[in-house]
Amino acid sequence: MNENVIVSDPPSAGPLMHEDLELLHEVALLTPGDSHLEMCIQCGTCGGSCPSGSAMDHTPRAIFAMLRAGMREEVMKSNTPWMCVSCYYCTVRCPQDIHITDVMYTLKNMALKSKMFQDTTASDFSKTFISYVENYGRSFEIGLAGIHNVTHLRLAVRLPNMVPMALGMLTKKGMSPLPPKRIKGMNDLKKILKRAKELEAA
Ligand code: SF4
Ligand code: SF4
Numbered sequence: 496m497n498e499n500v501i502v503s504d505p506p507s508a509g510p511l512m513h514e515d516l517e518l519l520h521e522v523a524l525l526t527p528g529d530s531h532l533e534m535c536i537q538c539g540t541c542g543g544s545c546p547s548g549s550a551m552d553h554t555p556r557a558i559f560a561m562l563r564a565g566m567r568e569e570v571m572k573s574n575t576p577w578m579c580v581s582c583y584y585c586t587v588r589c590p591q592d593i594h595i596t597d598v599m600y601t602l603k604n605m606a607l608k609s610k611m612f613q614d615t616t617a618s619d620f621s622k623t624f625i626s627y628v629e630n631y632g633r634s635f636e637i638g639l640a641g642i643h644n645v646t647h648l649r650l651a652v653r654l655p656n657m658v659p660m661a662l663g664m665l666t667k668k669g670m671s672p673l674p675p676k677r678i679k680g681m682n683d684l685k686k687i688l689k690r691a692k693e694l695e696a697a
Contacts, residue, residue, distance in 0.1 A: 515565030541585035571611035576602040580636040632678030
C-alpha cells in the first residue's frame with residue numbers, strides 16, 4: 496500500500512469540516528498521560544501505516560477528524576478501535592507524537608460504556624489480545640487478527656480482509672508469523688496483572 500494513501504475516509508471528515516472540540520477534549524482527558532490528540536495535522540501517516548487499515552471502516556486519521564467535528568455517534572459505532580492490533584506502528588511514525596494506540600483504547604472504553612458499539616465480536620478481540628499478553632507478555636498481531644477473522648467473519652469476506660492485512664504485516668511491517676517468545680520477567684508481569692484484576696474488582 497502506498498504510505499500516503501488514505502483509505503475509508505468519509506467525505507465529511509475533511510479538513511474544512513465544522514469543529515466541535517468537546518468530544519476531542521473528552522477523549523484526551525480520558526487517555527492516560529498527554530495524548531497530544533489536539534495536535535493532529537491530518538497528514539495520514541497513521542492510516543497509511545496501519546496493517547489493519549483494510550478491515551477498519553475509518554482510518555485513524557479520519558477518526559481524529561471526526562472527533563474534532565464532534566461526531567460522537569459515528570466514532571462510537573466505528574469498528575476502527577476494535578480492529579487496532581496495538582502494534583504501535585502509527586504511534587512511532589506520527590510526526591506529532593500523538594499516542595494513537597492509547598487513544599484507540601480510550602475509544603473502546605467509551606464505546607462500551609455508551610453501549611453504542613453493537614458488534615458482539617468486539618469483546619472477543621480484546622479477550623484474545625489479553626490472552627496473548629497473559630501467556631507471552633506481549634501482543635501477537637498476526638495471531639490476533641487471524642483468530643478474529645477466522646472466528647467471526649464469513650468465508651466470503653474473510654479472505655478479502657485477511658490477505659491484505661497479513662501481507663501488510665509480513666512485508667511492510669516486518670512482523671513474524673510465528674508466535675512470540677515469552678518476555679523475561681513473565682512471573683513478575685503475572686503478579687502485576689493479578690494485582691490489576693484485584694484492584695479492578697475492588
Ligand atoms: S500520523 Fe499523527 S498527525 Fe498524522 S494524521 Fe495520524 S495522528 Fe494525525
Ligand atoms: S496501533 Fe492500531 S491503529 Fe496504530 S498502526 Fe497498529 S493497528 Fe493501526
